[in-house]
Amino acid sequence: MRTFRFSCHRGLACFTACCRDTSIFLTPYDVLRMKRRLGLSSGEFLARYTRLLVARPSGLPVVVLRMGDDPEKRCPFVTPEGCRIYEDRPWACRMAPVEVRDDEPVFILEPSLCHGQGEVREWTLDEWTRDQGLDLYDTVEETFREVTSHPRLQAEEITDPAVRDMFLMACYDVDRFRRFVFESRFLKIFDLPDELVARIREDETALLELGFRWVKFGLIDPGALKVRDEVLAARRPPPRE
Numbered sequence: 001m002r003t004f005r006f007s008c009h010r011g012l013a014c015f016t017a018c019c020r021d022t023s024i025f026l027t028p029y030d031v032l033r034m035k036r037r038l039g040l041s042s043g044e045f046l047a048r049y050t051r052l053l054v055a056r057p058s059g060l061p062v063v064v065l066r067m068g069d070d071p072e073k074r075c076p077f078v079t080p081e082g083c084r085i086y087e088d089r090p091w092a093c094r095m096a097p098v099e100v101r102d103d104e105p106v107f108i109l110e111p112s113l114c115h116g117q118g119e120v121r122e123w124t125l126d127e128w129t130r131d132q133g134l135d136l137y138d139t140v141e142e143t144f145r146e147v148t149s150h151p152r153l154q155a156e157e158i159t160d161p162a163v164r165d166m167f168l169m170a171c172y173d174v175d176r177f178r179r180f181v182f183e184s185r186f187l188k189i190f191d192l193p194d195e196l197v198a199r200i201r202e203d204e205t206a207l208l209e210l211g212f213r214w215v216k217f218g219l220i221d222p223g224a225l226k227v228r229d230e231v232l233a234a235r236r237p238p239p240r241e
């Protein structure tokens, strides 16, 4: 495996120069961590710090961090000392300035702009992703990635606004999804173990993972959640005389 040399630190002339005028796509777990870090509800965070785009070809919403209105379009979280939410910075900021192509690390910024390239610290891709805390994302978002990379969503556009909104709620708006789970017929329809119901009351990450399973159930795999027997029985047509 190829290695690369890189280190990002305050001593570099480019320090924080990359935290402006850039498109940072937020993953669901990013939104969860950032809203928690800032003490906001997920709805407040989405309204204040993000804008929505539409993924192609799926037609599903994607969330992008909104840069500032200042002439430099700086990230709302950048300070002269660095990122003020560093421990909960987005996935894309953890990876940058490295991208993976054909399983190999590639720099996406020119060395003249990103001076950390060529510093003495040497990394394999595995070491880098571990150091940046990206393994946790792989675990938490496994089902989300399974859904969004599914062949159905690569070939077919979801056009129903209600389905798009359900996806947005379950994947990015965890506080709205919590209300939906506990205040609608959700728990009367789906047969969830008591232990899981207790956990999702307290644990937002578990609630997010349930959201991914619900989206998987609705979009690609009806086996992803168990529907209660009585609900299925009520849906069956009556036997013919």
Ligand code: SF4
Pocket: 018, 019, 020, 024, 075, 076, 077, 078, 079, 082, 083, 084, 085, 086, 089, 090, 093
């Ligand atoms: S979130 Fe932090 S690391 Fe990412 S662009 Fe903003 S200031 Fe930079």
Ligand code: SF4
Pocket: 007, 008, 009, 012, 014, 015, 016, 017, 018, 019, 096, 097, 109, 113, 114, 115, 116, 117
């Ligand atoms: S340009 Fe590169 S080295 Fe400079 S702050 Fe950004 S990531 Fe770090």
